[in-house]
Amino acid sequence: MNIYTKYTPKKFLSTYHLNREIAKNLHNLNTQQLNFSPKVNKEKHTELKFNKEQQYVIDLVVNKQESIFLTGAAGTGKTVLLRELIERLKQKHGVKNNSNKYEYNVLVTATTGLAAYHIGGQTYHSALGLMDLNKNNTGRQKIKLNAAKSNAWKQCKVLIIDEVSMMEASTLDFIDKTAKEMRKNYSPFGGIQVILCGDFFQLPPVDNKILEGIIKKYDELEGAIDPTLVNENKELPICEYAFKSKVWSHGIKHCLSLSTVFRQLDDPEFVKCLNELRLGIVSPTTEALMKRVESKSYVASSDVITLFGTRRETSVHNSRILKTMKGPMVVFEACHGGKLKDTEDYEIINKASMLADSIPLKIGSKVMITKNVDHTLYNGTTGTIVGFTKGVTFHTKNEILGKMGSQAGVNAELIDMETIEYDASGKHVVQFDLSDVTDNFVKKFENFNDNTEQKEHLYPVFEYYNSKLCELRRRVIMPVTVSTSTSIGNTVIHWKTQLPLISAWGLTIHKSQGQTYDSLKCDFSRFFTVGQAYVALSRVKSTKNLVVVNWNPEKVVCDEQVIEFHKKHVKDLDLLVGTKSSITANECNLQKEKEQLLDKI
Ligand SMILES: Nc1ncnc2c1ncn2[C@@H]1O[C@H](COP(=O)(O)OP(=O)(O)OP(=O)(O)O)[C@@H](O)[C@H]1O
Numbered sequence: 108m109n110i111y112t113k114y115t116p117k118k119f120l121s122t123y124h125l126n127r128e129i130a131k132n133l134h135n136l137n138t139q140q141l142n143f144s145p146k147v148n149k150e151k152h153t154e155l156k157f158n159k160e161q162q163y164v165i166d167l168v169v170n171k172q173e174s175i176f177l178t179g180a181a182g183t184g185k186t187v188l189l190r191e192l193i194e195r196l197k198q199k200h201g202v203k204n205n206s207n208k209y210e211y212n213v214l215v216t217a218t219t220g221l222a223a224y225h226i227g228g229q230t231y232h233s234a235l236g237l238m239d240l241n242k243n244n245t246g247r248q249k250i251k252l253n254a255a256k257s258n259a260w261k262q263c264k265v266l267i268i269d270e271v272s273m274m275e276a277s278t279l280d281f282i283d284k285t286a287k288e289m290r291k292n293y294s295p296f297g298g299i300q301v302i303l304c305g306d307f308f309q310l311p312p313v314d315n316k317i318l319e320g321i322i323k324k325y326d327e328l329e330g331a332i333d334p335t336l337v338n339e340n341k342e343l344p345i346c347e348y349a350f351k352s353k354v355w356s357h358g359i360k361h362c363l364s365l366s367t368v369f370r371q372l373d374d375p376e377f378v379k380c381l382n383e384l385r386l387g388i389v390s391p392t393t394e395a396l397m398k399r400v401e402s403k404s405y406v407a408s409s410d411v412i413t414l415f416g417t418r419r420e421t422s423v424h425n426s427r428i429l430k431t432m433k434g435p436m437v438v439f440e441a442c443h444g445g446k447l448k449d450t451e452d453y454e455i456i457n458k459a460s461m462l463a464d465s466i467p468l469k470i471g472s473k474v475m476i477t478k479n480v481d482h483t484l485y486n487g488t489t490g491t492i493v494g495f496t497k498g499v500t501f502h503t504k505n506e507i508l509g510k511m512g513s514q515a516g517v518n519a520e521l522i523d524m525e526t527i528e529y530d531a532s533g534k535h536v537v538q539f540d541l542s543d544v545t546d547n548f549v550k551k552f553e554n555f556n557d558n559t560e561q562k563e564h565l566y567p568v569f570e571y572y573n574s575k576l577c578e579l580r581r582r583v584i585m586p587v588t589v590s591t592s593t594s595i596g597n598t599v600i601h602w603k604t605q606l607p608l609i610s611a612w613g614l615t616i617h618k619s620q621g622q623t624y625d626s627l628k629c630d631f632s633r634f635f636t637v638g639q640a641y642v643a644l645s646r647v648k649s650t651k652n653l654v655v656v657n658w659n660p661e662k663v664v665c666d667e668q669v670i671e672f673h674k675k676h677v678k679d680l681d682l683l684v685g686t687k688s689s690i691t692a693n694e695c696n697l698q699k700e701k702e703q704l705l706d707k708i
Pocket residue numbers: 155156157158161179180181182183184185186187188306369370620621622645
């Protein structure tokens with residue numbers, strides 16, 4: 108029996124797509140009514156000037172069309188450079204199709220939803236059709252792709268994979284094998300130019316042991332379950348890094364490391380300390396700096412995000428803060444079904460759904476989205492609950508398309524730029540009257556397929572910063588259903604309906620990778636794996652806005668395999684282009700120190 112897991116947003120969506128003019132008018136009206144002014148980020152228009160190292164990479168990738176691994180410490184601009192590479196590669200490889208539209212032969216992917224969002228791509232599972240990846244009992248993998256995905260493989264000229272440090276070696280080999288077979292080209296990656304990006308000193312890939320138990324039991328698992336999410340707080344063995352894959356040595360010609368740290372540009376002392384921590388080293392200077400930012404008395408504060416090693420600590424922290432907040436609480440309870448219920452596999456599949464059993468919310472709650480809702484609202488987007496609204500107070504996308512579509516010239520392409528929610532009379536979503544609501548007002552997503560139930564239900568309104576539009580947006584958050592079915596009989600063995608949300612005053616470090624925070628608290632109590640301390644601390648721009656709780660130098664751990672790999676294969680770009688970055692040359696001479704540190708180990 109095969110099982111697979113997928114999640115599908117319900118038909119009942121919270122957005123409508125209107126033409127630009129209507130959306131603009133309504134938006135103006137609605138922002139007045141709610142006294143809500145979207146904040147435009149002035150940084151939007153600031154153009155980045157790429158330094159020599161970054162330009163070297165652009166030339167190598169775009170003009171010389173080489174396959175590379177791009178690395179560098181946290182905040183060295185890997186993501187920013189990757190975005191530029193993607194733009195240029197799309198320009199280079201874009202071709203017009205039969206309908207005179209541009210198609211790009213550049214597959215943009217990442218190992219996590221959030222990383223994919225940052226570069227305008229998809230997770231590699233969905234982009235490459237690996238949702239259908241099977242690992243059977245003999246360990247052999249089958250390739251099974253639909254026509255669209257096999258076409259994408261055939262046409263692909265460049266494949267980008269971001270946050271590759273979280274990808275297992277066997278997955279990279281499987282991608283290589285798939286590319287070869289789909290393209291009938293037996294050069295590495297089927298002849299596709301490959302750009303891998305990430306930092307192996309950050310979080311490692313995690314083993315998929317728990318899920319493999321289920322795979323064995325049900326013969327095969329065809330799944331959209333992200334192992335890094337499922338196992339995030341388990342002390343599981345680290346599996347092989349992608350650089351240990353068979354394809355790496357002959358498929359990736361250059362391993363290049365950016366050396367200028369931009370994120371902490373104004374705090375060179377911190378940059379120096381982070382570069383040590385990255386290598387698992389705590390010098391007396393770093394020890395002194397950490398002691399300086401350490402807080403002896405722990406105060407749970409709602410103003411600053413706190414990063415923890417485990418989910419349990421995160422959940423305790425979030426509940427503590429929620430309790431201190433004024434106002435009534437609305438608890439959204441999940442609804443489950445399927446024959447797996449009450450079996451020993453239930454807990455695992457339930458956890459893998461990434462939907463909470465119970466979500467307590469108050470107005471002002473800080474939350475994070477845990478599923479990709481659409482192009483603007485991604486797994487990892489953080490924001491605040493600013494109100495609650497009933498289903499009857501706003502239209503669904505289908506209703507709007509049905510009623511207004513033809514007259515309003517609705518253009519689905521405009522979606523992301525012009526999405527906004529309205530109530531029945533065209534006003535912005537209204538706040539639900541909570542005056543009668545006593546504490547623990549519980550809403551369960553029961554009979555959610557029923558249209559009346561959907562209309563009567565209560566939903567949270569989420570305010571978040573849209574980095575594409577550079578302004579604050581509001582969305583009604585609707586539940587999603589995750590279902591697990593046998594693939595042969597297509598019998599649903601488990602399903603769950605719940606809002607794709609979690610509280611986010613405290614987050615696990617896994618959820619913070621790739622993020623930048625203005626201020627941050629890091630609780631070292633239960634850090635348990637390599638790279639955690641470095642990832643956590645490097646999220647903030649300066650030690651001025653950093654508080655460390657339960658500092659413990661023993662939690663600063665780096666994997667020796669990564670050091671070996673770097674020593675043997677990775678070239679520092681500042682040495683290649685014959686420059687030293689402003690920070691390394693003028694202030695810390697970090698490059699030299701890094702080499703000395705590597706030599707010491
Ligand atoms: N050439 C540049 N000039 C000025 N600022 C830059 C430049 N390149 C990147 N930055 C800035 O540096 C910061 C960090 O960049 P980015 O997020 O791309 O780093 P990263 O290497 O991907 O970090 P992480 O490994 O933590 O994900 C961003 O604020 C970005 O705008």
